[in-house]
Amino acid sequence: MNDTSLKDHWNHAWEKQDDTAVSWFQETPEPSLSLVERHAPDRTSAFVDIGGGASRLVDSLLDHGYCDLTVLDLSGSSLEIARQRLGKRGEHVDWIESDVLAWEPDRRFGIWHDRAAFHFLTAPGDQERYRDLLDRALKPGGLLAVVSFHSLEDRVVKRFFAARSSTGGGGSRHAPVQQTLDPAFEITVKGDGPDAEELAENPRARSARLRVGRRTEAPAGKADRTQLGLPKLVTGEKKGKRR
Ligand SMILES: C[S@@+](CC[C@H](N)C(=O)[O-])C[C@H]1O[C@@H](n2cnc3c(N)ncnc32)[C@H](O)[C@@H]1O
Numbered sequence: 001m002n003d004t005s006l007k008d009h010w011n012h013a014w015e016k017q018d019d020t021a022v023s024w025f026q027e028t029p030e031p032s033l034s035l036v037e038r039h040a041p042d043r044t045s046a047f048v049d050i051g052g053g054a055s056r057l058v059d060s061l062l063d064h065g066y067c068d069l070t071v072l073d074l075s076g077s078s079l080e081i082a083r084q085r086l087g088k089r090g091e092h093v094d095w096i097e098s099d100v101l102a103w104e105p106d107r108r109f110g111i112w113h114d115r116a117a118f119h120f121l122t123a124p125g126d127q128e129r130y131r132d133l134l135d136r137a138l139k140p141g142g143l144l145a146v147v148s149f150h151s152l153e154d155r156v157v158k159r160f161f162a163a164r165s166s167t168g169g170g171g172s173r174h175a176p177v178q179q180t181l182d183p184a185f186e187i188t189v190k191g192d193g194p195d196a197e198e199l200a201e202n203p204r205a206r207s208a209r210l211r212v213g214r215r216t217e218a219p220a221g222k223a224d225r226t227q228l229g230l231p232k233l234v235t236g237e238k239k240g241k242r243r
Contacts, residue, residue, distance in 0.1 A: 003099060010053075010075035019054040019081050024116050024149065027201060029057035031192070031210055032145060036111055037064060039143050039188070039212070044068055045110035048137075050100050051117020053078035054085070062089055072096040072103060073117075101129045108139045114146045118160070119153035127160060135184055135220035142215040144185060147208055154191060154209040161187055161211050184220075185213030 019025065036047070043065040049057060052071035059082075061069055069092070073079050076097040083090045096103065100117065112134060121127055138144060146161075148154045165185045189212035 003102075006099070007074050010073075011077040014054065014075050014078040014081065019078070026056065029055060029060050030197070031195070032057050032113060032115060032147065033060045033064070035145055035189075035210070035212065036061065036066075036113070036143075039214075040111045042110070046070070046107065046139075047111040047113065048072060048105075048109045050112065050114040051120075052082075052113075052115075054081035055115065057113070057115075058082060058093055059086060059089075062086070062092065067092065070094040070096060070109070072098055072100060074099050100133070101126060103133065105133075105137045108137055109142060110139055111143045112138050112145070116147060116149055116153075118146055119148045119156050122156075127156075131160070131164065132220065138215045140215055140217045144213045144215065145189075145210065146212075147210050149208050151207055151209075154207075154211075157209070157211055158191060161185065161213055165213060182216065182218035184216055184218045186216060188212045188214055 013022070020027075040047075044067060046068045047061060047066055048070040049055065050072055051074070052058065053073050053075060055071075058069055058071055071079065071082065071093060074097070079095045079097055083093075083095060086093070101121070118130065121130055134144065146157050148157045165183050165187050189210055191209045191211055193210075194208050
């Protein structure tokens with residue numbers, strides 16, 4: 001899907017029905033809200049919701065005194081829904097209509113939240129670009145929270161966390177030596193499922209998984225596809241196809 005059709009796809013997904021009717025809707029944005037309060041109690045922490053759409057998490061964070069909030073989404077329609085809902089309060093939020101992979105943040109964040117957006121990045125190179133951006137945009141000590149909805153999607157997130165919380169070492173001693181990076185994350189929550197309250201509110205969240213990590217002091221590194229469990233990209237030159 002190219003950038004325009006992806007944007008159209010998501011705008012249509014938000015416009016064709018009431019935002020409370022989408023399958024990922026949450027009236028009460030748990031466990032994200034409790035997680036932010038527990039791990040990032042400083043209300044001035046800079047928070048960004050990646051692919052936040054019309055989620056009500058931003059409303060709840062405002063209610064709880066968080067004052068430095070950014071919501072980024074590819075779909076302008078979804079952001080408009082949230083903005084309309086919040087009215088005057090929405091003026092305190094920074095709304096960014098952009099593909100996350102095209103975004104060049106001019107500051108660093110203390111909390112990076114992503115509920116059901118990361119796992120849509122499946123085109124070659126997407127996850128590495130996301131990782132490079134995240135490494136640069138999250139402060140040392142900052143919190144990364146990713147929620148995915150299905151076990152296949154969670155596997156992508158799990159692999160991402162595993163690669164970013166290790167040096168990339170291990171494996172066969174006969175394998176070629178790889179460049180290693182210091183771990184960029186310490187994992188704090190490993191794939192928690194929904195509790196009874198969340199399930200009662202939304203039974204479709206049964207397979208949702210939350211993974212949380214804290215950014216270390218390690219400098220941002222260049223992504224290695226093999227560390228993310230992805231095959232190496234073969235260029236045309238290597239395949240001898242360029243003339
Ligand atoms: C399943 S919805 C989840 C919305 C919200 N996080 C929530 O929990 O209610 C996924 C959201 O990710 C956004 N999205 C998908 N790909 C994106 C991208 N490459 N950059 C920015 N947003 C993206 C979509 O527009 C959509 O709003």
